[in-house]
Amino acid sequence: MAKAKTQxxxxxxxxxxxxxxxxxxxxxxxxxxxxxxxRGASVQEIAEQAGLPKSNVLYYMGSKRKLYVRLLERMxxxxxxxxxxxxxxxxxxxxxxxxxxxxxxxSRRHPEGSRLFASEILGGAPFLxxxxxxxxxxxxxxxxxxxxxxxxxxxxxxxxxxxxxxxxWSSTQHYADFExxxxxxxxxxxxxxxxxxxxTEFLTRVVIKGCGVRHPTKAGATSVGHDPA
Amino acid sequence: MAKAKTQxxxxxxxxxxxxxxxxxxxxxxxxxxxxxxxRGASVQEIAEQAGLPKSNVLYYMGSKRKLYVRLLERMxxxxxxxxxxxxxxxxxxxxxxxxxxxxxxxSRRHPEGSRLFASEILGGAPFLxxxxxxxxxxxxxxxxxxxxxxxxxxxxxxxxxxxxxxxxWSSTQHYADFExxxxxxxxxxxxxxxxxxxxTEFLTRVVIKGCGVRHPTKAGATSVGHDPA
DNA sequence: TTAATACTTGACCATATGGTCAGTTATGGC
DNA sequence: GCCATAACTGACCATATGGTCAAGTATTAA
Numbered sequence: 001m002a003k004a005k006t007q008x009x010x011x012x013x014x015x016x017x018x019x020x021x022x023x024x025x026x027x028x029x030x031x032x033x034x035x036x037x038x039r040g041a042s043v044q045e046i047a048e049q050a051g052l053p054k055s056n057v058l059y060y061m062g063s064k065r066k067l068y069v070r071l072l073e074r075m076x077x078x079x080x081x082x083x084x085x086x087x088x089x090x091x092x093x094x095x096x097x098x099x100x101x102x103x104x105x106x107s108r109r110h111p112e113g114s115r116l117f118a119s120e121i122l123g124g125a126p127f128l129x130x131x132x133x134x135x136x137x138x139x140x141x142x143x144x145x146x147x148x149x150x151x152x153x154x155x156x157x158x159x160x161x162x163x164x165x166x167x168x169w170s171s172t173q174h175y176a177d178f179e180x181x182x183x184x185x186x187x188x189x190x191x192x193x194x195x196x197x198x199x200t201e202f203l204t205r206v207v208i209k210g211c212g213v214r215h216p217t218k219a220g221a222t223s224v225g226h227d228p229a
Numbered sequence: 230m231a232k233a234k235t236q237x238x239x240x241x242x243x244x245x246x247x248x249x250x251x252x253x254x255x256x257x258x259x260x261x262x263x264x265x266x267x268r269g270a271s272v273q274e275i276a277e278q279a280g281l282p283k284s285n286v287l288y289y290m291g292s293k294r295k296l297y298v299r300l301l302e303r304m305x306x307x308x309x310x311x312x313x314x315x316x317x318x319x320x321x322x323x324x325x326x327x328x329x330x331x332x333x334x335x336s337r338r339h340p341e342g343s344r345l346f347a348s349e350i351l352g353g354a355p356f357l358x359x360x361x362x363x364x365x366x367x368x369x370x371x372x373x374x375x376x377x378x379x380x381x382x383x384x385x386x387x388x389x390x391x392x393x394x395x396x397x398w399s400s401t402q403h404y405a406d407f408e409x410x411x412x413x414x415x416x417x418x419x420x421x422x423x424x425x426x427x428x429t430e431f432l433t434r435v436v437i438k439g440c441g442v443r444h445p446t447k448a449g450a451t452s453v454g455h456d457p458a
Numbered sequence: 459t460t461a462a463t464a465c466t467t468g469a470c471c472a473t474a475t476g477g478t479c480a481g482t483t484a485t486g487g488c
Numbered sequence: 489g490c491c492a493t494a495a496c497t498g499a500c501c502a503t504a505t506g507g508t509c510a511a512g513t514a515t516t517a518a
Binding site for chain 2: 207
């Protein structure tokens with residue numbers, strides 16, 4: 001095999017200069033790819049937004065394709081960092097609430113990354129197909145199994161867990177991906193933290209109540225989320 | 230003003246040849262724009278998919294930009310055709326159910342159009358900004374007023390109507406926009422009509438139950454969607 | 459039949475694209 | 489101070505882009 005070139009060996013090493021420039025490039029590229037998609041983005045524009053000459057971007061990233069893949073991988077890593085384990089012993093209401101909250105936070109903290117991901121899927125997921133039908137599918141199936149057990153124990157209605165996961169994904173991601181629509185319709189410049197908090201509460205409430213989630217302590221008794229305010 | 234040229238006077242007229250070719254071009258363009266975004270789409274590719282030389286596409290459509298705008302307008306027209314009037318006198322459960330169903334049908338019938346719209350919003354809605362903050366905003370506000378009145382009459386929980394509308398939009402559109410993800414994760418080739426029907430029922434149920442929608446006949450009494458299957 | 463109009467399309471143009479490369483400058487360990 | 493290596497970058501290339509145009513062919517109304 002070829003000797004690993006320092007340039008592309010990845011990971012954390014590399015001088016301070018390299019790290020700084022790569023960060024600038026990745027940030028700029030995330031914006032541009034998110035806005036225009038893979039094909040519509042140009043290396044020239046990324047370079048300008050990063051404040052570097054085009055050659056320099058290619059020097060660090062090798063190619064447009066590699067840069068794009070690296071961004072996707074970074075986004076997947078963020079995702080994976082969020083996927084805490086759950087078991088059927090946990091409180092469904094708490095798990096669903098935490099799930100919605102963390103997805104909402106992801107949309108808040110990484111809107112460009114979220115849009116980049118959306119753009120990739122929208123285009124038929126040419127780079128992410130195996131991830132979707134591999135890793136991510138396994139993750140969904142394992143969560144689905146837990147949901148199903150909750151339903152069997154009478155802790156929630158017997159809804160299809162996969163459709164439920166999609167419901168949570170779509171309704172939370174909406175605020176990053178369709179930000180332009182949300183802002184246009186609500187007539188605001190930005191969404192405040194309070195807005196996001198209220199939306200999170202709304203979504204949590206509808207999902208938990210809508211799926212008939214009950215407290216685990218008293219087996220199959222009290223319903224959750226009935227504060228009449 | 231200049232005399233209207235037959236070529237671009239729009240509307241229904243034009244020979245059979247024109248209509249046939251324009252349809253082919255529009256269909257092809259919708260696919261290509263949906264997949265690659267405005268910038269990423271090329272007239273050449275659209276022409277190939279339509280089975281015509283590039284010059285011919287430009288002959289009929291004038292320019293890439295005009296073609297794109299025309300597609301957006303066609304999609305907005307479909308949308309508007311769906312926006313039937315509602316009043317506070319209607320049954321909330323029925324209205325919400327019909328709303329979800331028709332949005333779901335739209336995702337089913339016009340997935341490319343849906344993705345085209347999504348791509349436009351994702352890119353910051355450069356062509357649709359005024360539509361969003363104008364027509365569409367008004368539409369949302371008027372529906373929101375009805376939802377609010379329902380809440381005041383005790384026919385549903387006092388949820389924020391705008392977030393509710395976004396919830397319905399996002400969760401239904403998901404099945405068109407993120408089709409690649411849905412298929413990858415569920416491991417299917419396509420979603421069947423039965424799948425769509427079940428998803429529609431699931432979403433309807435969660436929304437109606439989650440928002441505490443009640444029947445209007447008995448003022449603020451029975452809750453809806455409790456079939457324990 | 460004829461003339462006007464609609465349609466068709468290959469050649470062409472200026473510009474932008476992703477990517478290469480050679481030559482130069484800066485950096486850091488010794 | 490030395491030098492290997494990292495960092496930098498303008499010039500360049502083949503190709504693709506959106507769009508124009510002129511010269512054709514098909515269609516149709518009179």
